[in-house]
Amino acid sequence: MKMMRILPKSFVLGMSLIAIAPQLTWAQSQTAYIQDQVTRARTNPIINPKWGSFLLRTDRLDKLYSLRGYQSIWVDSTGTPNAMVNTLKNILLSADRHGLNPADYWDAQIEKGYQATMKNPGVQWITFELLASEALVRYVTHLSTGRFDPELIDTDIKFKKKEFTEFQELNAAISYGPASLAANLENFAPTHPRYKDLLSILSTLKTQKNSGGWATINSPGFALKLGVTDPVISQLRARLNQLGYSISNNGGNTFDSEFDTVLRKFQAANGLTSDGIIGTRSEVLRALNFTPSQRIAQVEANMEKLRWLPKNLETRHIFVNLATAEFRLFDETGRVFYFNTVNGQAFRRTPSMRDQITFVNLNPYWTVPRSIAIRDKLPLLKQDRNYLQKHNMILIEEATDEEVDPSTIDWKNMTARNFVYYIRQLPGPENALGVVKFPLQNPWAIYMHDTNEKNLFAESKRHRSSGCVRLEQPLELAAYLLQDQPGWSLYDIQNYVPLNDNYIPGEIDKKVTLKKPMPVYFMYLTVEKGEDGSMRFIDDVYGQDTRVSKAISNKRSGDELF
Structure with a gap:
């Protein structure tokens, strides 16, 4: 699937600094002047000031300022920058902790404008006031909804660009003053655990990068396995610890049973063959030798993708990670199911999307x-x-x-x-859909189902389907979804469907409607945190991380990606 080029689509009016910031006439109040500038959205929706590498979206600014009676945020009654500015500046310059680029919000030109306003507030104040607000709105928009339209990245991404609408919450965050501004703005970030996990991983990797990173681990020229002794083993122990895989250094250079256990765990968690062997051209060494900078870019791409999701996922939902080929179901009690899936091949990708199950199809054609x-x-x-x-x-x-x-x-x-x-x-046990299907509502004929190739779930590489998602425990899932309907226990379902060639199945193509739809999320995430705090990095089989990273680093023209 070819990446779509993101083309400029803004209409820049090219207003100069003189046009946007004339000599302040003190007969005109601050609030009236701010209102005049930000309500230009009716005729001039985008203003290009002299300062800053981005454009002023006056429609967005009007939504914010109208809530506060067009009172200034960043300057006092004389036009001099107030205490809020330094707080905002520090927040924006720390945007990289969320995987964002600080220069997208506070760059050298805005800093220059800030200093100019400090020296000559009577002339410069309105330009700086609006630029600072634009930087803030841009930051919280990116933090909560992402930096660009996901559907422009590739055709297998079906999430639509979210619109930022939390202007009342933003105004409230501002109104509490500088002391709580940083904490209040954190509330605009995604709140689900996966995002918080990536925040933690990103922080750890940045610390390791700032400490000098880590050295490449070279193969000794022979396979490493249980019982082998070599100095490289101690290097491997240290690297595994850096990635959160707890292992003692007591074994030193010996490939002992503890090292074997941790290595197999690392292999399984990272989508590698879990055989406890590190060959001379091992995928283990390749995975361990990615630099902190490379992993940071990977984490940032995945954080961006998590912003495509609703800020708060439903308590009861299904989450399929297409990269790790794993299924999870959550409800009020926590995680109910966690098992393997088989997803679309690299050339028949399962799309990233939100959908829902409304009925279960037993004995399907x-x-x-x-x-x-x-x-x-x-x-x-x-x-x-x-x-x-x-x-x-x-x-x-x-x-x-x-x-x-x-x-x-x-x-x-x-x-x-x-x-x-x-x-x-x-229908039958050899049907490609197995004995149960979970139809979804999308127009691309993508759904979840049982399979007649159950051996594939034990494979480490499970991108083997033509696009639909095969489930390791489909009967258990069906019983869970139908648990509030009599006659559909796991035992009942097992007796209804054909489990072998000698069994006469129940009704063909039976559809049982759920009393309440089950939300389903298909997401392609190549970075996760294990339950023990270890880092999981999966190969980018679909190339989605590469395309997202390219969009993130794309040279911007004005404000086009935002």
């Missing part, structure tokens, strides 16, 4: 998507005209919706153009 029928099934049919029969599938003509005998088709000369059929697999 599988109607093969046309893209899969053409790319995957048609070549197999050309090789074996009995393929459909062997896999409990039927052929249906699109125009009549009637079943067609596959033996009557000239498969040798069949092409995508004249393939006017669709393939349907009948």
Whole structure:
């Protein structure tokens, strides 16, 4: 999927410093003058001042100032910057603790304007007042909603750009004064635990970077495994500790049982083969040798993605991490389920999105998507005209919706153009959807389901599907979702669906509606914190981190990405 180029779309009016900040006429009150400037949104929605590397969005400023009667925030009655300014400056210059770029909010030009206003407040005050407010609004907007439209990054991201609407909360945060401003602005950041985990990881990595980072660990030239002794083992112990994998140094240079246990845990947590072996070209060494700076960029990209989510997730929800291929379900009691999934391949990515389950489908048919029928099934049919029969599938003509005998088709000369059929697999234990399906509401035919390839859940690399999400514990999930409806316990469901070829299933294609929809989030997060505080870094199989990082670092034209 090709990344869409983010094009400039603002209309800059190019107003000069003289136009926006004329000599102050003290006959005109501060509030009236501020109101005049920020209500220009009716005719001049964007003003380009001389100071600052970004534009003034007067519509946003008007929403803030109208709540406070257009009273100034950053200057006193003489136009001199007040005590709030230094507090704001320190907050904006510390934006990197949230993975944001301080220069996007307080740069050298704003600093120059600040100093100029201190020296000559009567002339410069209005420009500085509005620039400081624009910087604040930009900061809290980025902190809460992200820096750009997610759908412009790639076609497999289905989250729409959130609009910042918390102007009343922002005005309240300002009104409490400088002493509590920093704490109050923290409330605009995402509040869910994943974001807080990444904040912690980012802080740790920055500390390590500022301490000089870490040295590359080189292979000794032979495989490291249980019982081996080599000086590199002590380096590996230190690195694992730096990443939060608690291990003692008592073993020194020996690959002992404790090191073996921690190594396997590291491998499993980071999507590597958990075999307790570090080969000469090991993926373990590659993972451990990413520099703090590289990991910081990865964390920042994932923090940006978490801002696409609602500020507070529902107490009861499903969260599928597409990068780690893991399923979690939460409710009022905490985490209920945590198991593996199989997600879309790199060239058939499962989209990042929010959706919901409204019903459970037992003993489902599988109607093969046309893209899969053409790319995957048609070549197999050309090789074996009995393929459909062997896999409990039927052929249906699109125009009549009637079943067609596959033996009557000239498969040798069949092409995508004249393939006017669709393939349907009948319910049963060998159905590609397994015995239960969890339909979603999206238009891309993406859903969750059981599978007839259960062996894949034990693999370390589980991006193996054509886009839908396969679940390791589908019957247990179905029973949980239907627990408030009699007759659908886990035992009941197990007796309803075909678990082997000798069992006659219950009703075909049975749909059971949930009493309350279950929210579902598909997110692609390559950084997580383990339950023990260890850091998890997953390879960017989809390339999504790369595209997000590129958008973050993209050279901006004015305020285009914001």
